[in-house]
Amino acid sequence: MLDYSAGIKQSADRVADLERAGLDIVWVAEAYGVDGPSQMGYLAAKTDRVEIGSAILPIYSRTPVLLAQTAAGLDALSEGRFILGLGASGPQVIEGWHAVAYHKPLERTREIIDICRRVWRREVITNEGLYPIPLPEGQGTGLGKPLKLINHPVRESIPIWVAAMGPKNVAMAAEVADGWFPFLFWPERAQEVWGEALAQGGARRAGSLAPLEIAAGGLVAIGDGLDDVLDLVRPMAALYIGGMGAKGRNFYNTLTRRYGYDREAEEIQDLYLSGKKIEAAAAVPLELLRQTNLVGPAGWVRERIAAFRQAGTTVLNVTAMGPDALETIEQLKKWTA
Numbered sequence: 010m011l012d013y014s015a016g017i018k019q020s021a022d023r024v025a026d027l028e029r030a031g032l033d034i035v036w037v038a039e040a041y042g043v044d045g046p047s048q049m050g051y052l053a054a055k056t057d058r059v060e061i062g063s064a065i066l067p068i069y070s071r072t073p074v075l076l077a078q079t080a081a082g083l084d085a086l087s088e089g090r091f092i093l094g095l096g097a098s099g100p101q102v103i104e105g106w107h108a109v110a111y112h113k114p115l116e117r118t119r120e121i122i123d124i125c126r127r128v129w130r131r132e133v134i135t136n137e138g139l140y141p142i143p144l145p146e147g148q149g150t151g152l153g154k155p156l157k158l159i160n161h162p163v164r165e166s167i168p169i170w171v172a173a174m175g176p177k178n179v180a181m182a183a184e185v186a187d188g189w190f191p192f193l194f195w196p197e198r199a200q201e202v203w204g205e206a207l208a209q210g211g212a213r214r215a216g217s218l219a220p221l222e223i224a225a226g227g228l229v230a231i232g233d234g235l236d237d238v239l240d241l242v243r244p245m246a247a248l249y250i251g252g253m254g255a256k257g258r259n260f261y262n263t264l265t266r267r268y269g270y271d272r273e274a275e276e277i278q279d280l281y282l283s284g285k286k287i288e289a290a291a292a293v294p295l296e297l298l299r300q301t302n303l304v305g306p307a308g309w310v311r312e313r314i315a316a317f318r319q320a321g322t323t324v325l326n327v328t329a330m331g332p333d334a335l336e337t338i339e340q341l342k343k344w345t346a
Contacts, residue, residue: 069111
């Protein structure tokens with residue numbers, strides 16, 4: 010994940026160094042900060058080999074064909090190195106920032122994926138459903154006409170990854186997406202939490218699609234006595250577990266409960282929603298952080314890599330911490346070869 014701690018441009022420049030160290034993919038987030046495509050276009054110009062993925066572009070903030078156009082443009086600039094990562098985000102951002110109703114995220118994601126793939130094949134685009142294309146008379150002037158993409162994309166099948174947490178959304182990702190982003194992925198408990206949904210979606214997966222990719226990981230730091238590094242992820246974990254949704258509508262809180270932390274999940278949420286963010290972060294269980302990241306002695310990190318691989322992870326998604334991120338990436342490349 011692109012680390013913004015040094016500033017947006019400086020952090021992007023750092024990716025060129027990480028590429029030389031062996032980094033395979035850089036993911037660029039977009040929440041309610043600077044937009045993702047601007048940064049990804051800059052990364053395309055600064056790098057030669059590394060794949061550049063959005064993690065994620067919210068599906069509500071752009072029309073389906075604009076998502077397809079943006080992906081085609083970034084794929085052209087990067088000469089076929091772009092990955093379109095999509096996600097529904099949450100009501101707080103979508104309704105509070107974009108002023109769009111958070112409505113039918115599952116159906117919307119599926120429809121967008123279908124439209125994007127048809128745009129890249131340069132089909133004349135018509136659609137019924139949540140996105141009627143062209144807009145029918147009565148919803149507009151009635152003068153809209155079906156169109157197709159002017160340019161010939163570098164690839165007519167740009168990879169689409171989906172960030173998903175709930176069982177139905179995970180099943181949908183396993184059915185139609187090229188890749189899946191989980192969050193707070195605990196390898197040893199992944200099967201009991203997501204196994205059924207992945208199996209259901211996989212059973213409906215088209216034979217034309219390659220096996221589902223899974224990107225999971227977290228902070229990585231190699232050495233002894235690094236529990237303080239895990240403390241760096243506490244605020245983010247508390248934000249998601251406690252603040253990403255109202256009570257009863259927070260997938261991250263539900264996930265934490267399914268991991269066996271029912272009391273802790275409730276405490277984190279109560280504290281966070283009452284404005285006590287520091288206390289909420291302190292309440293995040295250390296063991297949860299330890300098992301969902303790769304922080305510790307070399308032997309421990311190698312064991313965690315093996316556990317992620319065993320759980321189906323195909324892309325180790327990490328943020329390297331410590332004084333020498335380049336050395337850390339080089340070490341991980343050796344261990345994952």
